[in-house]
Amino acid sequence: MVTGTGAEEIMQWNKKISSFCAAMLVAATGLFAQKQITVAPDGSGNFKSIQEAVNSLPGDAKEQRIIFIKNGTYSEKIFIDKDFITLKGENPEKTVVKIAQAREEWRCDNKDDYGTATLNLRGSDITLENISFINSYGKDNTKEKTIACASDSGKSKTIRPYSHQMALRSFATTRLIVKNCIFRAYGGDTVSPWNTDNGMFYFKDCIMEGGVDFYCPRGWALADNCTFICHDKNAAIWHDGSKYEKSKTVLINCKFTGDDDFKLGRYHRDAQFYLINCSFARNMADADIYLVPTNNTLLWGRRIYYYNCKKDGGDYAWHKNNLPAEFGINDYNVPWVYDYQWNPVGAELKAADKTADQAAASRNIQDTVAENMLLYQRSNGGWPKHFKGQNVNYKKQLTDDELGELKKGFAEGIDATIDNSATTKEIRYLAKAYKSTGDKRFLEAAQRGIDYLLKAQYANGGWPQFYPDFSSYRSQITYNDNAMINVLNVLFDVVYKYGDMDVIGASYADKCVDAVVRGVQCILKTQLKQNGQLTAWCAQYNAKTLAPEMARKFELASLSGMESVGIVRFLMRIEKPSPDIVASIKAAEAWFEKVKITGYKYVDIPAPNEPSGRDRVIQPEEGSVLWARFYDINTNEPFFAGRDSQPKKTVAEIENERRVGYAWYGRWAEKLLAEEYPAWKKKLNKN
Structure with missing residues (x-):
C-alpha cells in the first residue's frame, strides 16, 4: 500500500512486499499454504472447531479461503470478522451448527448484538454452503423465564420462548452468498443480514424458519428458490431499505408456508419488496404486506410489487401483477437487484471448481449494461453523467436517433466528467463485466477510462470536475460529492490490484502510482487551517491558487462536513502513512468532534402548502448526531444558501426548492468517529 507521499518510497515498499511474498511462497509448508482447511468433530481434519479454523486464517486476504466442514453437530457460536471466507459443509441436514440464545438475554450483558446469533458476521465476501444454522432457544425453553439483567431499568427481564432468536446476524457485511443452507429458530429475526449502507445478500436454495420477521434483510437482498416457514401470525418477511431509494428485497421462485393465518410480511421503515413467481400456502392469511404504525418518516411511499404469484386454493386479489410501469419482467436480472453494484451469479461462475462448459457459458453471457457503457x-475515454438533459440510464434501449446523438458527442467528449461517480463507476463495472464474461472490449474500455483519469489530472495533483470542459466551476479541483476521492480510490485499487481492478494490468499500475502520490500531496495542501491548526476541506478549490471557491450559487466556499469524510477515509487506506498524513487525519478527526451537532435529527415531513409538497426540518432526538454540509471557514458556524448565494444561519431561511433538493445535514462522520478512526488509530499504534 502507499507508504507516504513520495513515489520512490511507494516503489520501495512495493519491492519489500514482493520480496516478502516470494519468500512466503517458497517457505510456506504449513496450514496457510493449503487451499482448503478441514474441520471434523472426530479429529480427522485440521481442526475440531469451526471457530478455531476461522481464527487460524490471517486477517488480510484478497482471495477466498475455504473451510470445509464435515458432517456433525457443532455446538458453538461462530464469529467471522475477516473477509473472503467460505464455510462449506458436506450436507445441510447433517452439517449442523447449533446454539440456544435469546437476543434479550445476550443484551443484558453485552452492548450490541455481536454474539447474539449462531453465526455472527462482520467480514465481507463470505460464502456459506450446505450447512444448517440453528438457534434452538424457543424449542428448548417453552415457558417464559425471568433473569437478572443489569442493563434493564428494573434489573431483571422476562424472556419469552418466541422472543428474538437469530441464527444469522450480520453487521457491516456485504456481498454475502448463501447456497443450500438451512436457518431455523423459534422466534423473531432468524435471518438478519443487516447493513443499510451497502449490504448486498444472495440466498439460493435455502430453507428459513422462525417467528415474526424471521427473514429481515436491510439493504439489497435476493432470495431465489427458497422456502420460508412461518410460526407467527404477524409477518414472515420484513425489509429496511431506508438508506437508499433503490435498496430492495427480491424473492423469486420462493415458497411460503407456516402456521394457520400467518401473514406474508410487513415494514415500518422505507422498504421495497418484489415477489416474483412465488407460491403461498392455502392457510396463509388474506393480508397484503403492510405498514406497521410508526413514527418513522417514509420518503418513498408504498413499494410492494408482485408478479405471477400463486396461492394454493385460489389467489388473493392483493397479489395480482403490479410491477411498476418503468419495469417489465424481462428487465429482471440478478445485477439489477443490487443496482448493478454486484453480480453474485457471476462470482459463482468464477469459482475454482467450475467446469469447462460453465466457463465457456460465462464468456457468452450478454451484459446489456456494459454494452451500453461502450456506446x-x-x-477521450471518459463518460458523461447526462444525456439529453437526463441522468444516463444504461438499462434504457436507445433509439436510432439517440444512437446518432451519442455518436455526435463521441468525438468531442466535452461532457466527460467525474461528477456523480461518472467514469469511475463505469470503469469499475466494466472491469467486473470483463471478469464475468471474458469480453476484452469491456477491459479495453475500462483501460481507456483509466487513461482519461490520468490525462485529466492537474500537475498539482488535483482533478477538475469535467475534462476537457473547463467552463465555470467545472475547472475547479473538486472534492464535491467525492468526485476526486472516487478517482483516487480507483487508481489506488489499480496499483494494488484490489477487487476487480486486478484485471487492469501491471503497466497501468505503474502509471497510477505517480497519480496517487500527487493526489495525496494535493489533499495535504488543500486542508484548511484556523489559527495555524489544520481543520477540514472545502468542496472545491481554484485549480491554480488552491484557494477555496464557490461552485454553484448555493455551494459557497466553506468547510465541508460531508466531503471531508471521504477524504479522511481515503487517507486512512494508506498502510504506512507519513507524519504529514497522520497529522492530517488526526486534525480532521478533532474538527469533526468539535463541530458535531448533538441531540437533533434531520427529517422529511409532509408540507402540503409548500411547492414540493414536503419539507425538511431539524427535530430534537436524544442521542442523535449530525454534521452540517457547510461550515464557515473562520468560525465553524453552520450556514446555508439558496440560489441567491446569501449565507443564512438556518436551513429554514432558504427556499423550499433548495431545502428539499440538497443534503444540508447528515450523519456523515458518525461511523468514521465511532468505528473507523479508532480502528485506524489502533492499527497505527501497532506499527
Whole structure:
C-alpha cells in the first residue's frame, strides 16, 4: 500500500512486499499454504472447531479461503470478522451448527448484538454452503423465564420462548452468498443480514424458519428458490431499505408456508419488496404486506410489487401483477437487484471448481449494461453523467436517433466528467463485466477510462470536475460529492490490484502510482487551517491558487462536513502513512468532534402548502448526531444558501426548492468517529 507521499518510497515498499511474498511462497509448508482447511468433530481434519479454523486464517486476504466442514453437530457460536471466507459443509441436514440464545438475554450483558446469533458476521465476501444454522432457544425453553439483567431499568427481564432468536446476524457485511443452507429458530429475526449502507445478500436454495420477521434483510437482498416457514401470525418477511431509494428485497421462485393465518410480511421503515413467481400456502392469511404504525418518516411511499404469484386454493386479489410501469419482467436480472453494484451469479461462475462448459457459458453471457457503457464512452475515454438533459440510464434501449446523438458527442467528449461517480463507476463495472464474461472490449474500455483519469489530472495533483470542459466551476479541483476521492480510490485499487481492478494490468499500475502520490500531496495542501491548526476541506478549490471557491450559487466556499469524510477515509487506506498524513487525519478527526451537532435529527415531513409538497426540518432526538454540509471557514458556524448565494444561519431561511433538493445535514462522520478512526488509530499504534 502507499507508504507516504513520495513515489520512490511507494516503489520501495512495493519491492519489500514482493520480496516478502516470494519468500512466503517458497517457505510456506504449513496450514496457510493449503487451499482448503478441514474441520471434523472426530479429529480427522485440521481442526475440531469451526471457530478455531476461522481464527487460524490471517486477517488480510484478497482471495477466498475455504473451510470445509464435515458432517456433525457443532455446538458453538461462530464469529467471522475477516473477509473472503467460505464455510462449506458436506450436507445441510447433517452439517449442523447449533446454539440456544435469546437476543434479550445476550443484551443484558453485552452492548450490541455481536454474539447474539449462531453465526455472527462482520467480514465481507463470505460464502456459506450446505450447512444448517440453528438457534434452538424457543424449542428448548417453552415457558417464559425471568433473569437478572443489569442493563434493564428494573434489573431483571422476562424472556419469552418466541422472543428474538437469530441464527444469522450480520453487521457491516456485504456481498454475502448463501447456497443450500438451512436457518431455523423459534422466534423473531432468524435471518438478519443487516447493513443499510451497502449490504448486498444472495440466498439460493435455502430453507428459513422462525417467528415474526424471521427473514429481515436491510439493504439489497435476493432470495431465489427458497422456502420460508412461518410460526407467527404477524409477518414472515420484513425489509429496511431506508438508506437508499433503490435498496430492495427480491424473492423469486420462493415458497411460503407456516402456521394457520400467518401473514406474508410487513415494514415500518422505507422498504421495497418484489415477489416474483412465488407460491403461498392455502392457510396463509388474506393480508397484503403492510405498514406497521410508526413514527418513522417514509420518503418513498408504498413499494410492494408482485408478479405471477400463486396461492394454493385460489389467489388473493392483493397479489395480482403490479410491477411498476418503468419495469417489465424481462428487465429482471440478478445485477439489477443490487443496482448493478454486484453480480453474485457471476462470482459463482468464477469459482475454482467450475467446469469447462460453465466457463465457456460465462464468456457468452450478454451484459446489456456494459454494452451500453461502450456506446456512451467518449473518444477521450471518459463518460458523461447526462444525456439529453437526463441522468444516463444504461438499462434504457436507445433509439436510432439517440444512437446518432451519442455518436455526435463521441468525438468531442466535452461532457466527460467525474461528477456523480461518472467514469469511475463505469470503469469499475466494466472491469467486473470483463471478469464475468471474458469480453476484452469491456477491459479495453475500462483501460481507456483509466487513461482519461490520468490525462485529466492537474500537475498539482488535483482533478477538475469535467475534462476537457473547463467552463465555470467545472475547472475547479473538486472534492464535491467525492468526485476526486472516487478517482483516487480507483487508481489506488489499480496499483494494488484490489477487487476487480486486478484485471487492469501491471503497466497501468505503474502509471497510477505517480497519480496517487500527487493526489495525496494535493489533499495535504488543500486542508484548511484556523489559527495555524489544520481543520477540514472545502468542496472545491481554484485549480491554480488552491484557494477555496464557490461552485454553484448555493455551494459557497466553506468547510465541508460531508466531503471531508471521504477524504479522511481515503487517507486512512494508506498502510504506512507519513507524519504529514497522520497529522492530517488526526486534525480532521478533532474538527469533526468539535463541530458535531448533538441531540437533533434531520427529517422529511409532509408540507402540503409548500411547492414540493414536503419539507425538511431539524427535530430534537436524544442521542442523535449530525454534521452540517457547510461550515464557515473562520468560525465553524453552520450556514446555508439558496440560489441567491446569501449565507443564512438556518436551513429554514432558504427556499423550499433548495431545502428539499440538497443534503444540508447528515450523519456523515458518525461511523468514521465511532468505528473507523479508532480502528485506524489502533492499527497505527501497532506499527
